[in-house]
Amino acid sequence: xxxxxxAVSGGVGLGAVYTxxxxxxxxxxxxxxxxxxxxxAFMFAGALLVTYLTPQIGFFLGVVVAAIGIAxxxxxxxxxxxxxxxxxPVFVIAIITIGIDVIVRTIGGAFVGRDPRQIGxxxxxxxxxxxxxxIYQRHVAAVVVTTLLVLAxxxxxxxxxxxxxxxxxxxxxEAAMAQGVSVGSVFAISWALAGALAxxxxxxxxxxxxxxxxxxxxxxALAALPVIILGGLDSLGGAVLGGLIIGVLQQLVAVYxxxxxxxxxxxxxxxxxxxxxxxxxLVRPHGLFGTKEVERV
Numbered sequence: 678x679x680x681x682x683x684a685v686s687g688g689v690g691l692g693a694v695y696t697x698x699x700x701x702x703x704x705x706x707x708x709x710x711x712x713x714x715x716x717x718a719f720m721f722a723g724a725l726l727v728t729y730l731t732p733q734i735g736f737f738l739g740v741v742v743a744a745i746g747i748a749x750x751x752x753x754x755x756x757x758x759x760x761x762x763x764x765x766p767v768f769v770i771a772i773i774t775i776g777i778d779v780i781v782r783t784i785g786g787a788f789v790g791r792d793p794r795q796i797g798x799x800x801x802x803x804x805x806x807x808x809x810x811x812i813y814q815r816h817v818a819a820v821v822v823t824t825l826l827v828l829a830x831x832x833x834x835x836x837x838x839x840x841x842x843x844x845x846x847x848x849x850x851e852a853a854m855a856q857g858v859s860v861g862s863v864f865a866i867s868w869a870l871a872g873a874l875a876x877x878x879x880x881x882x883x884x885x886x887x888x889x890x891x892x893x894x895x896x897x898a899l900a901a902l903p904v905i906i907l908g909g910l911d912s913l914g915g916a917v918l919g920g921l922i923i924g925v926l927q928q929l930v931a932v933y934x935x936x937x938x939x940x941x942x943x944x945x946x947x948x949x950x951x952x953x954x955x956x957x958x959l960v961r962p963h964g965l966f967g968t969k970e971v972e973r974v
Contacts, residue, residue: 690816692924909967
């Protein structure tokens, strides 16, 4: 039981990272009806920026400044590369986001170098015991920060004029424009929010790998795709629940793969999210909480 609870604890911490990434995917999808494949690049660039800022201004302030910086990058990308494509087929915009991802990661990789860069997190491998279960402080920090950000997002969408405009645009862009909502501003803000969330996710992804980042950190973001498929492409609540489910399942497989799959020498941890994604696409393509599209013929 202690081993099981320890795996769940680690899975919740990992799920918090997936949740932050998935929220960025969902926010952009709700505003533009397109999946942004630039999220891995934003995560990578954000974590990289923190490695440069931490020695100068400290870890916590460095994360805040990096999140603002990558949010600004998101604004620029949306204005220069995405805004001119509005009205084009969705797959065209999706391909452009792939190009953005490759460009940003390639440029960022030149600043990483061959050796991993230390992100300077204050938690390291520090742990504490709770009812005999060893819990990592970095996992607690990830869960607390994710919870606060989710609550802040919910309050933002519910009570701020900009948030209400984003909700209106997500429901019906033409009706929102008729009521005076600037859809272009909604697009820009969604990209900025996605960039900021990806930065925080990148920081916690790096702390999960010993507080360092290398060229392959962006691969963590790919697991957010199964998360949004599971939770629903347009559901913020689905992103939260999907992230936790995928994170816990992945950690349980990592711990028990030899008991569950004794005939396999390879740990299935890395492919678990994608196996879940395949099952969900076959059984419930719109996810747990996604909107089921109805087409009239």
